[in-house]
Amino acid sequence: MPPLVVMGAKIGCSMAVPPAPSGSLIVPPMNKVMGCNQPAANIMDNVVGKNIAPFPLCQAKANPTVIAATAAALGTPTPAACVPLFPAPWSPGASQTMIANQPALHAGCTLNCAYGGTVTIAYAGQATIQVS
Template sequence: MSLLVTAGATLQCSFGAAPAPLSVLPAHCVMAGAPAATVMDNVPMMNVMPFGVCSCAANPTVAAATAAALGVLTPMPCVPVTAAPWAPGSPTVMIGGMPALQNASQLMCTWGGVITVIAPAQVTTMVP
């Protein structure tokens, strides 16, 4: 069993330099101390905040800065680009018709990073 993820959870990107909080709007009125998250809480700059600087060469800004520095990897500000929902969600717990977000879920960034939950913001509500 995994833990239910709520607003205020701490996220980390594999190419980011710093963790970032997860923001969840209380649209579905399901609370576990804070608003509970679903797999659709994946919108950049609304739910998923920047992770400091990005060091992935697939990111166009990093690629341009690296080329300008004659091939020396040059991290640039992170702007997450997430096109798909979190996966996997909880197969049995639904919130507003969407699977609940669990701490084992991952989110893929278009630039190549894998975003994971490093602290779910609550430790008492479990989801299968």
């Protein structure tokens, strides 16, 4: 069973520059479930600006800011500001553990950006509570 994800979990994107985990998941206490004294996350905690801050730079060729920066550099691939777009929630989520009527978020979940990046969880924010 993977660990439950809580506030402060370390996340990273495959298209971020650098690709190493560089962000923290923000989980407001409105889910009303705590894990190791931190708010616990569910699969719907995927909102840019509320739960996930943009990563520093993006190198995804489908990202409009990367397209513009590459065009300005006369075709030289150029990373640009990250403005992620998540059309779907984290997947797959816990099959048996629910938080605020949604599957709990666990360390094995991923989040796909519309521009081609995949956000993964490098550290769940705690290692004591496991979910299924």
